[in-house]
Amino acid sequence: MEIKISPVNEGEWMESDVSAMGTDDAVRPEIKDALFQIDSLSFWYRESQALHDISMDIPSRQITAYIGPSGCGKSTLLRCFNRLNDLIDEVRIEGDIRFEGASILDPSVEVNSLRKRIGMVFQKSNPFPKSIYENVAYGCRIHGIRRKRDLDEIVERGLRGAALWDEVKDRLDESALGLSGGQQQRLCIARALSVEPDVILLDEPCSALDPVATAKIEELMQELKKRYTLIIVTHNMQQASRVSDFTAFLYHGRLIEYAETKTLFIRPRKKQTEDYITGRFG
């Protein structure tokens, strides 16, 4: 029997599936079909650096989850994907994010078109104070679609895609604010789907929902990943382990470990990852 014994946390074994990218010592999987390539990304709010030299590939039509303690930079990183951080003053960014090979940080990128392709769902559902129908139709209206028949089709497709159609089809003209929290969150997903994006970013989409509504969103995510690439930020580790295909652990703005979800939760290679997911932090 020939077995090399080495302590679990040295991060030495199974080196073969660690790609050579990145200058840090983070653990990474090999991503075959990368939709995003993050290349040495650093981010500052004024003088305070929120992200440190992050390099990783995000696979197409999979669910990638970011986990990490509060303030680790996971939401900041998520907001980089559709340049939502542009809305904040005095931020600085270095490195690059490529989407289908092209930089999205380039000043020439048309941010509205980018955000059309990369939609976002937030922690707190934020439907417009309008009818259910108008919430879903809104995005397409501002992108120039006017015909009622087209809009009807978009609304139905969006609501079906978000698994909400059957619950609301008879009351499309009622206010969206009358929906339950879970329904509102699915309406926000329908709204994101209406403009036919490629990617959906989800920032703590279930943290305000009860377990049943959470289960519905999680089920929906499995359906959505057949057609979309999903990136989710969550501080609920069980949720990350349930829904995602890949999980990245961030700590103090650094990528510590990025792996197939089952690998990360069964045999993480870094001590910090192990300590975080087993609740030994602090």
Added chain:
Amino acid sequence: MERTLDRDLDEIRQSLLRMGGLVEAMLDQAEKSLMERDADLAKHVIKSDPEVDRIEMDLDEMCYSVLARYQPAAVDLRFVAAVIKINNDLERVGDSAVNIAQAVLALSEEPPLKPYIDLPRLFEIVRGMVRDSLDSLVRQKPSQALDVCDRDDQVDGLYKQIFRELLTYMIEDPKVVTRALHLLLISRNLERVADHATNIAEDVIYYVEGRDVRHSAK
């Protein structure tokens, strides 16, 4: 940082070790009852088994409870998964000790077939394997566990040797067949105990390192 989970895991560890201690003692006593033709001691081994069975069920219950309540991950998950399997192996070791004790009872009614030479050696190796597999769990020492796995080949060799020897006895004299078969049964049970100890050692390696060394991986 001390976690609530740690208390439960510690309780599981203690129960598993208590069970380990019990089955080790049963093996010891089974050997002694054979060598000293002590029927009372053999009966004592048989009477110990319900206690092992009880701990087995309690341990499973504790493990399932931890899984349901904490959804452990990483090393915690690997530990609980390993304990569920080790628990089963230890219970089977207890059963083997009972089988041996029953054979000893049958043998004690007839004169000894031969002086036992290889059997005590087999007992010694096998008991060492059980002890070291549990020790490697406590110390979280995969090298010690690997060493247990390596010893399994010695056991298999010794078992084959005993098998051949008993076979010649039986061929030469049909009157000894019953006694020879009981001795063979004892050896066979010891060989199985060694397999269980090897399983335990493999589970320890998985628990500590997250590597599966069973089957082809060896």
